[in-house]
Amino acid sequence: MKKFINILFAAALTLALTGCQNFLTRDNLTSLDDVTYWRSEQNVRLFVNGAYGNYFSGYSDNWGQVNAPGVYSAGEYSDDYTSSGVQRNILLSVPADNWYRAESTAYRGVWLARRAGSAWNFAYVRKWNLLMDRLETMKENNFLTDEEYKHWMGVARFLRGWEYSRLVLSFGDVPYFDKEVASDDIETQFKPRDPRSEVMNKCLEDFQYAIANVRENDGQNYINKYVVGTIASRCMLYEGTWYVYHKNDEAMKTSSNIEANAKKFLEAARDFSAVVVNSGKFAFDTDFRTLFGTLYKTPTSKEIILYREYNKSVNASAQHCIASYSGGNGGYESQITSGNLSTLKAWICNDGQPYSSTTVEGADSWRMQDMVKTRDPRFEASFVDEPVLSGPTGLYSEKFIDRIGVQYAYNGQTCPPCYASDTNENGYPCVRYAESVLNWIEAKAELAEHFGGAAVTQEDLDKSINAIRQRPLDETAIAKGVQKTAPLMLSAIPDDPARTGDPIKATLGYKTAGAVSPLLWEIRRERRMEFFLEQYRPQDIRRWGQLELMLIANNPDLGVGGWVELDLAATLTSEQAADLPGNRQAQTTNLKKTKANVGYNLLTKGNFDIVAVYPLEGTNADGTLKLGDAQFWSDKVGDVSVMRGFLRPQKIQDRDARNVDVRNYLEPICTDVMNQYAEKGFEIKQNPGW
């Protein structure tokens, strides 16, 4: 018995004391951590993969709106976007919170950040600084070859440079961190803002390292030398032109050597894009709609430098909703914003001339059915060829869908999921050659005009703008009679009266209208047509200092929609019409009808009072349009023949005049951040005017 007890005790003691520490060691084996992760090039690739959605957002994902084309969200802000009701305001007061601090790309609702800028979010700065640190360690431990190290260091520096360019785009001066900041390093966390010129010089260094070291080919749609070249030229062009058109801004007082920096950045923009332009690898060999509407895979196109694919059978999250807002979804889903008269006027005719001086036959008709034949082919590719009242201006963009999906809007068949709801699967050319050549030609032109650079030659134009104009047409366009636009000839640059002729803009000090040369005017126009509804126009308005254009009061064309002929388009039922004054029996339309019959059903009792058009009253001496006063349907039911003209978007109201204050070129720093600095006894300066 005693012996038994002794054995028992011994056993218990052994159990208790040995192995207990082992028993409690339950290492984490199912996930990797910062210590175990950095072992192979493949892991570095996976680390970078997570950021593609943030930088190359394409059509974003699911119902997401970040940097997606602006056909369905209320957050749009450019002179190509008009909504009904009150026009979208940008930030009017300093917001309280800091929005997103994490590695997320959620929509912020503020125009600058949404259109390629950034919130006050340093998560990606930390991500790339951390990656650079780990790459050093990997190289020391021989986990990477020299070539691998240089490529990935190049990728990390490229993305850091881009990230800081985005922060600068939003805020101007920002604190620059070149390594990861420790959670208890208070001094560094609360350092003051560095001047934007200093930050952008750091970015330039990053880009220079990247273009020298990033691989020419790292696999399809992975970051490569030409992606770096195009994006770096975008960031540098932005910064360089900013210094040209904003050098007198209060916010620029912190930067020095503005002229020298402007030249340096514009030269960098020219040289980075030249790497792409001169590579001989890229060309305009694909029609416009194929670029935006191809389903499931990357189209074989020499124009595409980096493409975002969607295919939910491969990745259930790889889907979006653009196509359903582009005429898919079995009907014309309402576009919250759409093009306006300013857009229509900007588009050149296919003889290369603005509408006011064109000689193309029929170019004076503003019916969409006619315009698609007389304008640059991208017009037909961007718009439905008839008025669609699901767009607040009567214009409806179908740029981001193929030719098939849009048919479901009126053929009555059930729409397949790839065009409906948020289950769309067409891909997007996130980085494309058109941008490279347009950045290149603009940088060259700016250098020539302001910094004594070499003059732009006809050969330069042929490599850039004229190359784009040679882009092939698809069968549908050809069948409609669409024709390629004539090349831009240095010897015969159009002189658009809109460039100098608008006295309202001139008295407002509108910086560009009278100031830029006819060549720059045409380069800028080419960007506007090429990138309609994409993320570039809001940025361009900013860097060129054209915010004044964003008030209807200054730029009345913003408040005017496309051409409609309401006397034909009304489809009231007899019963509804019986209720209208004058007992006007509506007529059926000669246009295509959407399946649900909603496209033209404008004149219900509810909105009877607010439907109006601006009649066309002829042209001014310089060939520009002259519009009459708004004609309301409710006043005209006895004589509906006058209800032809440019649609007045319903209940349209101008945006707040504070939108065009010079302070709006930069975003304010939110009070959260300001307060956090103050609480810790540090100071951070707010942007001027806020």
Place this chain on the structure above:
Amino acid sequence: MKMTKLFAACAAAFLMLGTGYAYAATSSSEVVADQQQVRITGTVVDAQGAPVPGASVIIKGTSTGTMTDAKGVFSLSVRPGATLEVSCIGYATITVAAKDNVKIVLEDDAELLAETVVVGYGAQKKVNLTGAVTSVNVDKALEGRPIPDVARGLQGMAPGLNVRVGSTEVGSDAILRIRGQRGSIEGSSAPLILLDNVEIPSLNLVNPDDVESVSILKDAASASIYGAKAAFGVILITTKKGAKEADRVNITYSGNMAFQSMAKKYEMADVEALHYWVESAERVGSYNPVGAFWLIDRAGYNAAVAWKEKYGNGKLDPDSPMTYGRDWYVDGSGRKIGIRTYDPYYYNVRKSAPAMTHNISVAGNKGRTDYNISLGYLDQKGMMKNTDYDFYRRYNANVRINTQINNWLAVHAGMMMTHSTKSWALSTTSTTADQWYYLFRWAANYPLVAKDENGNDLRTMAYETSIAHQAKTKTLYQSVNVGTTITPLKNWNINIDYTYANNNTQTFKPGFTIYGANTWSAAKPLLKDGSTYTVANEWNEYNGLGSQITAYGLPVELYQPSSYNLINQDSGTSQRQTWNITSSYDLKVGENQFNFLLGSNIVGYDYTYVFAQKKDLMDINNPQFALATGTETVSGNNTWSSTAGFFGRVNYNYKERYLLEANLRYDGSSKFPTALKWRWFPSFSAGWRVTEEPWMLGVKDVLSSMKLRASWGMIGDQTVASSLYIPLMGSQTTYWMHSNVKDSAYATPGLVASDITWQDIITTDFGLDFSLFNQVNVSFDWYNRDTKNMIVPMEGMGYNVGATAPKGNYGNLRTRGWELEISYGKTFSNGLSLSATATLADAKTVITKYGNNAQSIDGWYNGKVDGEIWGYRVDRLFQNDDFAYDADGNLIKLADKYGAYYQYAAGKDYATQGKIASGSLISGPGDVKFVDVNGDGLISDGERLIGVYDKDNTDNEELWGKSRHGDLEVIGNTTPRYEYGFRVDMDYKGFDFSVFFQGVGKREMLGSSWTSIPGYSSGDGGMAATFANDFWYETKDASGKVIAFNYDAFYPKAANCGRSLIFNMVPSDRYLLNMAYLRVKNITLGYTIPQKITRKINMQKARVYVSLENFFTFDHLRGLPIDPEEITGYSSFNDSNYNSSFAGIAAPAYKSASFGVQVTF
């Protein structure tokens, strides 16, 4: 009753050594024995003649004595003429003259019996308890009630144990909390549930019929012996063991048949809701039809009223097919206007859902061995109509065997199996919008009937449910336990127990397709021989479409989203191995009694999970992996953790008067870095039985007993993720693809605090127990529980770091509360026995340290009361005379920088509500008039920050002293407060009757749904009848004369909130849901057939009863279809965002009426 008693006896003999005046005394008495002593033997039996083992037999006036053995036999040397005092827990103590071969009969003592309490690794006399322990009366809580699980039985039975039946699904787990709802922010706040000293994952696994005892260990002093996982209390359950009577076999059967129906009247609005929506549209100037898929406008509403008059209230068979021209029409713009109204409950909820339970147990004893074998079966149907797949079914099997090998070694073994199936009709794979969502979502004019007039099936909730395949979750829990009890010395016990438990959960989800008329689609003209035709338009008078209209129908089509066309199955298996080794020793020195306990408790846990899915079924009606051709998806996971603890306990008892207990536990957890794994946790408790003092003898007639208790203890909490100190590289969801392949991606590692360690739970408890006239027992506890070193985010890190602050032990939290239990029991001379018990408890949790930077009322901050709700105060509804009018009689609209508002009438200088306005919704007559709490003339939520402005947070001196949260105040709290229970039991001549009430005194909820917010969303249209019947409106005729109004309404003028809490429905005290309730949980009437009859058929006992469960509900919800116990977003399908956290959007709660029998052979 019998089982309890036998167990107590067993416990006294083998476990409970606090009263150990037994073996040691015998041997010493033999040393001093003189010639005058004679040796006698005797037997102690109970009233039924069964031997009583473990009874103590003491020579009166001495400390000499012994205990009876397993057969109830004792032997003792006594002086002639001595008197024996025989006592045993559960029996009344008696004295008898000492003589050889004496047979001593002990009578039951029900009161004493109830006073034995199972505590950590042992049992204790209730009178000697020093910690806060509540023993649940298992007979009353669990027996003969139509409840599926133990948790529902415990609700309201133990003060301080909060049981929330937050989900109305059958087979769902209740949420259990001991002393408050929250123990920490990061960790779990759930109590440890122990079944025979081994942790089990859910009370749903336990057959209520197998339960022998339930103890709730509430304070640190009583729970700390269980260490690492017991920080928030312990629910200690023991199961039934074998019969104690020698050579006896008891066979018991109990069965219950119940019928469930909706627990209270649920009503969604009918045609009144259409009225509301038309009003809400017209107030913002829109005359377009409103709704989704099925629309309504003023003309349609008028037609719907006429429809109701002509066909409503049963004049038309509710199952009559939906008919075009009668029930709906297409307006001139091609839109579907629905005018027939449907009652969703009629079409979708079972009137009566059956449930039954059967239990058989065999408890026996043969020689040295006793055993218990039990089988249980539960089958409970859910409330969903039109399907056979909505049910919960459970089988339980339980075996316990114990054998005494010799006088120092006993071995025991047990096995338990629980197999349950939760089944449902898989008509949607979404848990954020399941079928119940559609019971409440749509307006009343959305068709719910089975077919249209052409015989097509209509795609509705009812139809989809009826054709859906069966999805099910099967749970198989098995445990095996082997153990031994060694008694090396007479007062020294060693227990060694090993338990292996395996819990396997499998979920199976087969897809399906729907073919029918798509009620969501646009209507299209019907064709007859290729051309359209017309039908009668019954409502031409209202819609003006002509008396004959083109016939329309809904497109009949196949609906098969890709997320349906698949089969998937997942399987999770957890294994838990538990070692419990304890050694206890009793020592008595004079009047000083000691008990020493040493032990260790080692638990290893491992969980694996596998998921498989295959798309594209070849035969949609036979979903099989082998018969699918599409994409295969597989994933898996594995987690594991372990804890080890070593503990010691000393009990000291002086003269049964002064009681002390001290515990010390050394705990290790795998969840923290190596250097921080191990911690010491002490606890102490003391009790003073005042009435045992000699000077209290005089009051004993009145104050039968009184005890003061106090305890203090610290327990470590480690219920947090294992990886808090590891900078994980989480794999990232990626939306990107490369070369038509999904990207894999890894995220940036987060910031971690490498020194993260245990959260310390420190409880101080003061208790008072007393008894008056031996009839009224009162127990009261007050406690303070601090969570120190609570894991919260580090304070003050700058946003510029680019990461969220690391979590560490930087915070504190405090819960304070009290518990009261009063019971009364008396048997009257006429045979009527009456007992009553009332319990009441409260707890409040406050954040005491969270860092000074946290200021937002929407997050955590210092001083925040857990669960608090911020909102406005409501004065009343505005009326017409509150406003000024222009010459045309229109309201005068003004605007300032905050928004638009209407000018008040002269002399009415109310605060402006411009900031409350939302789009076209501007506060006018019939809208809510909020209270300007801070008196600044503006109704505003300020900056939504806590506190007031002062020189530290603003330079604007004008603001100093003013609220930073505008007019917002704390208007309620989601935490249940003042939880109470009350039950009365009566017994008279074989009849027994009991009533049990349970309730919560205070709880609020901020609802966000069609059932909790009037005008929640016109785009969906659903609305509780309460709102539609009592909202502010004013109807004028063409001349502007008011012809109908409801100025005294409780709910404001119609307005569409668009699924947000805006405008009139910003959170406010008036429209906060008051979730306090009183429920008659159970009423039982039983009859036990007299033994003289049952004996004739060899039956020991036979009882029949009827029982009503959850039958009457009293709440403050104004008739809203919300169960007052519901927890938003909580269900067995999704415990955090079920049905998108829409309040009240779940299966209707049920009540049940049942009949049962209990027989023992």
